[in-house]
Amino acid sequence: xxxxxxxxxxxxxxxxxxxxxxxxxxxxxxxxxxxxxxxxxxxxxxxxxxxxxxxxxxxxxxxxxxxxxxxxxxxxxxxxxxxxxxxxxxxxxxxxxxxxxxxxxxxxxxxxxxxxxxxxxxxxxxxxxxxxxxxxxxxxxxxxxxxxxxxxxxxxxxxxxxxxxxxxxxxxxxxxxxxxxxxxxxxxxxxxxxxxxxxxxxxxxxxxxxxxxxxxxxxxxxxxxxxxxxxxxxxxxxxxxxxxxxxxxxxxxxxxxxxxxxxxxxxxxxxxxxxxxxxxxxxxxxxxxxxxxxxxxxxxxxxxxxxxxxxxxxxxxxxxxxxxxxxxxxxxxxxxxxxxxxxxxxxxxxxxxxxxxxxxxxxxxxxxxx
Numbered sequence: 157x158x159x160x161x162x163x164x165x166x167x168x169x170x171x172x173x174x175x176x177x178x179x180x181x182x183x184x185x186x187x188x189x190x191x192x193x194x195x196x197x198x199x200x201x202x203x204x205x206x207x208x209x210x211x212x213x214x215x216x217x218x219x220x221x222x223x224x225x226x227x228x229x230x231x232x233x234x235x236x237x238x239x240x241x242x243x244x245x246x247x248x249x250x251x252x253x254x255x256x257x258x259x260x261x262x263x264x265x266x267x268x269x270x271x272x273x274x275x276x277x278x279x280x281x282x283x284x285x286x287x288x289x290x291x292x293x294x295x296x297x298x299x300x301x302x303x304x305x306x307x308x309x310x311x312x313x314x315x316x317x318x319x320x321x322x323x324x325x326x327x328x329x330x331x332x333x334x335x336x337x338x339x340x341x342x343x344x345x346x347x348x349x350x351x352x353x354x355x356x357x358x359x360x361x362x363x364x365x366x367x368x369x370x371x372x373x374x375x376x377x378x379x380x381x382x383x384x385x386x387x388x389x390x391x392x393x394x395x396x397x398x399x400x401x402x403x404x405x406x407x408x409x410x411x412x413x414x415x416x417x418x419x420x421x422x423x424x425x426x427x428x429x430x431x432x433x434x435x436x437x438x439x440x441x442x443x444x445x446x447x448x449x450x451x452x453x454x455x456x457x458x459x460x461x462x463x464x465x466x467x468x469x470x471x472x473x474x475x476x477x478x479x480x481x482x483x484x485x486x487x488x489x490x491x492x493x494x495x496x497x498x499x500x501x502x503x504x505x506x507x508x509x510x511x512x513x514x515x516x517x518x519x520x521x522x523x524x525x526x
Contacts, residue, residue: 166190173223201372243312396444429517449516462511
């Protein structure tokens with residue numbers, strides 16, 4: 157597992173944390189993760205991968221079976237949730253329906269014994285932050301889903317917590333509003349400098365907002381890195397397939413020279429790829445090539461790897477054309493062709509070559525695939 161610039165002075169720290177609900181199987185397996193103050197770290201993974209359980213243990217709603225969870229160097233395993241000083245944002249908003257927006261925001265302040273003038277100031281300031289001042293007297297039922305989510309976010313921030321946890325907070329919103337809220341949350345984080353731990357299964361959401369992303373599968377962090385490194389340099393087949401769209405070609409390592417491997421594909425073709433995570437000659441591997449790094453050509457080039465390809469489907473998507481190809485028996489090989497000169501002059505059934513640079517093809521451990 158890669159750890160991108162692990163913080164020296166961890167603000168949040170999981171140390172050897174395990175979680176089992178039945179005493180037999182581990183939902184979270186030996187989690188070691190340090191998060192710096194002010195970081196935005198996303199726990200990303202499919203359902204059942206352990207990411208939400210980790211968040212719930214940090215919040216105090218679940219108890220670690222083994223290991224320590226520390227906040228600002230203080231072990232919090234035995235501290236109840238309401239005494240941890242953590243802000244929470246949930247997918248279902250969890251607003252009090254009988255209270256106005258202002259009353260919902262005042263509630264966490266009154267519980268913490270803030271005086272009335274401070275309560276008014278903080279509520280007004282946080283409403284301005286999420287651009288909802290004019291809705292202060294409305295009830296949650298009178299707000300749209302996006303407006304309710306803004307209030308839920310404001311409530312998590314109103315008492316100036318040092319840590320905010322977000323569990324799939326944008327899952328109930330439509331695509332356009334969800335993307336807009338991603339930028340809003342990102343900008344609020346940048347302006348406040350608060351530490352955020354965010355849980356989602358949406359990889360584009362994670363790439364948009366995070367400083368670092370921990371990709372979970374089967375209770376284990378498969379890779380922990382910044383968004384660019386995760387996308388450009390996945391360390392195993394699972395990460396390559398889960399982060400963004402990805403073409404995979406299975407094969408066997410023929411030989412390795414320096415950092416380049418020659419790989420024999422199932423259909424007999426031999427191609428070169430970066431030897432990222434392989435066991436050596438004779439071992440099985442999975443080649444990973446991003447659709448946007450492939451090009452279609454009518455002749456081979458000595459400078460690029462190339463395979464026979466047949467056009468099966470063309471989909472016009474405005475800024476690019478999505479081409480589904482048949483390549484070495486794989487009828488789901490995707491090439492994204494930028495739309496720089498209008499529609500492609502391609503025909504369904506055309507025989508071409510699909511080509512890529514060696515540096516854009518990664519030979520990975522087969523691992524778990526999505």
